[in-house]
Amino acid sequence: MHSTDGKDLHSGNLFKDCTLHEAYDKYYTELLDCVKQFEAFSILGHLDLVTRYKFEDGVHHFHDVIEEIFRTIIPRGQGIEINTSGYKYNMNRLLPSRDILELYKQMGGEIITVGSDAHRPERVGDRIDEAYDLLKDIGFNYVTTFKERKPEFHKL
Numbered sequence: 719m720h721s722t723d724g725k726d727l728h729s730g731n732l733f734k735d736c737t738l739h740e741a742y743d744k745y746y747t748e749l750l751d752c753v754k755q756f757e758a759f760s761i762l763g764h765l766d767l768v769t770r771y772k773f774e775d776g777v778h779h780f781h782d783v784i785e786e787i788f789r790t791i792i793p794r795g796q797g798i799e800i801n802t803s804g805y806k807y808n809m810n811r812l813l814p815s816r817d818i819l820e821l822y823k824q825m826g827g828e829i830i831t832v833g834s835d836a837h838r839p840e841r842v843g844d845r846i847d848e849a850y851d852l853l854k855d856i857g858f859n860y861v862t863t864f865k866e867r868k869p870e871f872h873k874l
Contacts, residue, residue: 742768746768750790766813797830800831831861860872
């Protein structure tokens, strides 16, 4: 989801005229509404994309709303993406953050894909090994690809 409340994230418009906490609340609440109303997807990508555009330590991570998102998608056989683009944007971490990945695992999430969000050929596969290492450290045993919308699991 690249826009919230009718405002794109990239321009920073979402963050105008509200606190960071309020902007995050709008983002995660709208994301929850989307996953509840729309089922025709296999992977929820960019779960914490909002943090790429504005982040401050100490801001609540909205785990209560994210838990509800996971309670919605996990039983439907849908998964999440881990994305290495946080490094490209000088965040020095993968997206979503480790705490969200741990929450997903704790709630029984198994379907997880890994991508570099490259947008350019030279970035394809960038830092994928770091993503695999983090997933193993958290306790994931597999990454997922899809063939004809059916998940295929590959041992880490």
